[in-house]
Amino acid sequence: MTNDIDILRGNRLSKTSDLASSFISSTDDDLLILDPVKKINIAHMLMLVKQNILDKKTANKCIKTLKSIDDSFELDSSLEDVHMNVESFVINRIGSETGGQLNLAKSRNDQVATAIRMTTRTFILSILTSIHDLQKVILNLAKTHTDYLMPSFTHLQHAQIITLSHNLLAHYDSLSRDVDRFQETYDRVNKSPQGSGAIASVIIHVDRDYIAKLLGFNGIVENSIDATTTRDFCIELLSNLTLLMLNIEKIVNELVLWSTSEFSYVEISDEFSSTSSIMPQKKNPVIA
Numbered sequence: 001m002t003n004d005i006d007i008l009r010g011n012r013l014s015k016t017s018d019l020a021s022s023f024i025s026s027t028d029d030d031l032l033i034l035d036p037v038k039k040i041n042i043a044h045m046l047m048l049v050k051q052n053i054l055d056k057k058t059a060n061k062c063i064k065t066l067k068s069i070d071d072s073f074e075l076d077s078s079l080e081d082v083h084m085n086v087e088s089f090v091i092n093r094i095g096s097e098t099g100g101q102l103n104l105a106k107s108r109n110d111q112v113a114t115a116i117r118m119t120t121r122t123f124i125l126s127i128l129t130s131i132h133d134l135q136k137v138i139l140n141l142a143k144t145h146t147d148y149l150m151p152s153f154t155h156l157q158h159a160q161i162i163t164l165s166h167n168l169l170a171h172y173d174s175l176s177r178d179v180d181r182f183q184e185t186y187d188r189v190n191k192s193p194q195g196s197g198a199i200a201s202v203i204i205h206v207d208r209d210y211i212a213k214l215l216g217f218n219g220i221v222e223n224s225i226d227a228t229t230t231r232d233f234c235i236e237l238l239s240n241l242t243l244l245m246l247n248i249e250k251i252v253n254e255l256v257l258w259s260t261s262e263f264s265y266v267e268i269s270d271e272f273s274s275t276s277s278i279m280p281q282k283k284n285p286v287i288a
Contacts, residue, residue: 021078022077024080025080025081026081026082027077027081027082027085028077030075030082033115033116034069034075034082036114036118037115039118039215040115040194040211040215041062041066041086041102041111042063042066043211043215044106044211045063045066046214047206048105048206051205051206051207053104053105053204053206054101059101061094061098061099062101065089065094065099066086073089076088081108081112083112086102104204105202106194106195106197106202107197109196109197109198109199109228110193110194110196110198110224113194113196113228114194114215116231117217117233118215120189120233121186121189121190123237124185124189124237125186127182127241127244128179128186131175131178131182134175135172135176135179138171138175139172141164141165141168142165142168142172145163145165146165148163149161149163149164150162150163150164150167150265152167171250171251175244178243178244178247181240181243182240182244185233185237185240187218188236191219191220191221192220192221193221193228194212195207195208196224196228198228199224199228199229200225201224252288255285255288256285259283267283268285268287268288270283272286273286273287
């Protein structure tokens with residue numbers, strides 16, 4: 001893709017130095033949000049038509065060009081980010097008079113905030129699916145081991161007699177709390193910032209609720225300043241992931257301990273194990 005028009009700087013500013021461009025460019029990371037950016041632009045075009053701000057012919061040309069962007073699309077770092085790359089691509093294909101309408105009544109600020117939320121909610125759903133799959137395995141094992149007696153441990157010393165099912169369900173319950181946390185975070189993430197403009201909304205009468213519906217959001221982030229500037233949900237997600245990993249670590253550490261010669265409760269499958277280069281008698285649970 002070639003950049004025939006500097007749509008960001010125009011005639012106002014001279015060319016950015018290569019050093020500055022490399023510093024401010026986010027193109028190395030922006031492929032993660034390319035698909036959401038495409039969908040946001042398409043939804044925005046449809047909203048402008050609904051609001052009688054843009055004619056159908058212009059919108060259709062923009063949408064058709066946006067849909068032609070596929071996985072082979074390469075980002076030009078001189079254009080700073082995915083937003084400018086997509087807009088430049090459309091303009092170069094259908095001209096600035098038509099393609100230039102792509103950015104009518106929207107900013108990179110509300111667009112990137114929306115794209116991050118779309119990417120985040122997809123990631124949360126994938127995590128929830130994985131937790132659910134793990135819980136199914138644990139629950140099935142618990143159902144088939146209700147009569148298996150074993151000691152519980154405190155300070156790695158034998159404590160009270162329990163069943164293997166009881167021990168397994170402890171992990172099931174801790175993962176259930178992880179599910180609750182991710183679901184709560186999802187509800188907060190799944191609010192649309194789109195239509196908030198750069199920070200203080202836009203003067204054109206956009207329909208934020210309509211865009212939110214098209215993009216699958218359950219409502220909008222009402223305050224435009226909060227909508228474009230907050231990233232607290234990212235920190236919340238990282239916190240949830242940390243707690244999830246701690247709970248998974250308990251399961252893994254237990255399996256490692258139980259696979260030792262001192263316990264010999266379980267044997268880790270060969271496909272998840274390795275050995276030592278100097279002590280071939282060892283079977284190391286390296287995946288765990």
